[in-house]
Amino acid sequence: MAASCPLWALSASELAAAYADALSPRAVCEATLAHVAEVNPQLNAIVTLDEAGALAAADASARRWREGRPASPLDGMPVTIKDNILVAGLRATWGSKLYRDYVPDEDELPVRRLREAGAVILGKTNVPEFTVHGYTDNALVGTTRNPWNPLLTPGGSSGGAVAAVASGMGPLALCTDGGGSIRRPAAHTGLIGFKPSRDMVPRGKGFPAILHDFEVVGPIARCVDDIIRSMDVVGGPKWRATADEPGPPRLRIAYAPSFGDAPVDPVIRDVIERTIAQARTLGLDIETLSSFTLADPLAEIWPVISQTGVAWLLNQHRDWKDKVAPAIAEMAAAGSKYSARDYLGALDGIAALQRSFEALFTQYDFLLTPAAAAMPWPAGEPHPSMIDGRPVGPRGHAVFTPIANALGLPAVSLPCIVVDGALPVGLQAIAARDRDRTLLSFAREQQGRLFAHRWPEAFR
Template identity: 55%
Template sequence: MNETSALWQRSATELAAGFGASGPDPVEVLDAVLARRNAVDPTLNAVVTLDAAGARKAAEASAARWREGRPLSPIDGVPITIKDNIPVAGMRSTWGSLLYADFVPERDELPVARLRAAGAVILGKTNVPEFTLQGYTDNRVFGLTRNPWNTGLTPGGSSGGAVAAVAAGIGPVAIGTDGGGSIRRPASHTGLVGLKPSTGRVARIDGFPAVLHDFEVIGPIARRVDDLIAFMRVMAAPDPRDPLSARFEGRPFEVPTEAAPVRIRFVPRFGDSPVDPIIRASVAGAAQRLEALGHRLEEDPRFDLADAVNAISWPIISQTGLAWLMTRHEGKEALLSEPLKPMLESARKLGAAQYLGALDEVARLRRRFAELFETVDFVMTPTTAALAWPSSEVFPSVIDGRAAGPRAHAVFTAFVNAAGLPAITIPADPSPDGLPLGFQLIGRPGADGLLCALARQFERAHPWADRWPPI
């Protein structure tokens, strides 16, 4: 453990090691993290609902357990944040919308309940775009979230508050959701590692309505891979109330001690879609480093498996999901944020045939990836096509000198959700002016632990956790 680092800078695994070895206890750690939050969050607006009293009560109980030598788990006493589209009992959960501005759930969503039972200290909720349907973070309830690396830029979305908190030291781990890249892209923009688990790997019960079919999953965001692993071991288990989790019955979350050599299909870009040249160069360097670690990479310049989902399926699924949700709030369309109003208007023009056509394309995508993974073990891409952009803009309108549409920056992520695959974003070399960026590894369903092993191997060879933003 790094004894010289401030308590708010230490990883979850470092903190837990200290709790068990007469180091600072969970209450002292909580005090340090709350002080850090008070210092930086007025600028960032990452943690939008704080439960300091509840966190203190949980930290005091954890400290007593550690003193008695009976911690509930290896994460007992670790301070965390929860994304504001994941219900936490007794804590305001708005989903970034005026329609839920006063909603206080009575029950934890299942992964939160598991974390609470393991002793995690829940600080509060992190900011999101409305209904988590945008790739940046702003809403009419709490306003704009800023990137700790440059507060004039967005941290991305929809887990923008989650990544801003972890990157700035407001807890070592955040729990987020990923319906089209919402963990991976913002983690890339803030220099973090983020895991999008396989569909069903983390069972979900008692959450908000599902507006993205079965695309959205819950996963962890952290500075270090070992922290991801520790939290996945708590959250990743099936539940009979979630049919999607049945495939993992009898298959505990396991991570190999060493990453054996694997076959990786390297896809630096999708067709002629623009990718920032700084990102292209950094990710190519990461590919070379993976080869140096003993893995076999094969570049694929004509990869087209994601084209139909990016162009058709994800937009239709997200738009119709919004339209369905708004049937519960008839006559309240004026409360929506401005970017969602045209999205709702477009959705109401769609019919059942288009929706079923999108689902058929998703099924085709899943079959094609099953075939692909007979010949390769993993797919590697950039995580995003663009560096973090000005926080005043909904999306980057220009990438590599070319006009770009609303989802051009996100081409590398949504198809993973549609296919139900696990994926992890790993920090690569930052831009010349210090902006973080990352690369993505994608595996077959159930390969979550292998992805973590690969990421940990890369982290040990090329550490990134000592990079802190200037805020």
């Protein structure tokens, strides 16, 4: 680690080595909290800060490190938690006035595992209402901004989480991904965002599931080793069972530059094409699928699942009408018009997609795509209205990510190497279900060759 590197800029892997060499977790926590006080007002990333709890956890960690008995590889690591994941004693608003005053009395299971592992929980990060939008803004605490350019969005729904990690407010964030909510924000901020396979990270008791079984918990970090460290703590029996999983002798990789005829921003298209070309020069066997339509049916399925989920949730709250944003009310109104036949038809469509992608992954180990179809747009706007000169709807920027959620597949967003000063662009890699370790091993091998973390100019 460079002598001039501030403590708040160190990765969890670097901190573990430094703690073993007598650096105090208390010093790191204090430096991180001071950095939060300086930069969070500019970005609005952390919406509930637990300074006293973080310092107490850091002191307990310091004792364990002094005694040579750290609780885990994450002992003493500052972590933020997305505001739709429950943390005992901290407000959990889900970005909505409906939950303005909700304070859970117990941790959701992944949080409990982090706490038992000695992690230092700094606080909760901002989300859009009910985490169903691709930007991060709500009526409770306002808009979260991108550390690369505060006029732009960091994406959503993990916008607060990526803004925190990208600006140095902790090396790790625990988040959820229901349709790309980890991967697209990571792509917009130059981070690694990992969406595990379904059931790889058990959830326990939390907010109601409004996206069927699409949403999973996963980590965001600045390096792959920190992602793996996080999974070693929050992952359940399925993750541990794959510890000795052998990798394929030679990778077979498919690359889909677009899904159907959906537009992709030219900047993203060019960066991804250069990354694929570089990968081939490194010996990776990558086949371009110039016409990829396997995921097209999901465009009709997605509204049925998401809108009926919102309608069902609001039906549990008789006083919702004055407490949710107009966009949420519109989703609920649309969702209330679907029938049970529509919902079951959507599930049947997902089963058909499952068969198609199972066949795809008998031919290929990974599917590569852009992580997002649009570059970051103005922070207060819910979505871009145009991509590459073509009008798009609310999910036009999100076409590449939700298939992994619908099918329970592992997927990771990796920050491509771009011209210094340019906005980040993310490459998504998807694998067959439960091939999480193989996917992360690939990501770790390509770190520094095909992708790399950079700090935004303001935080270098």
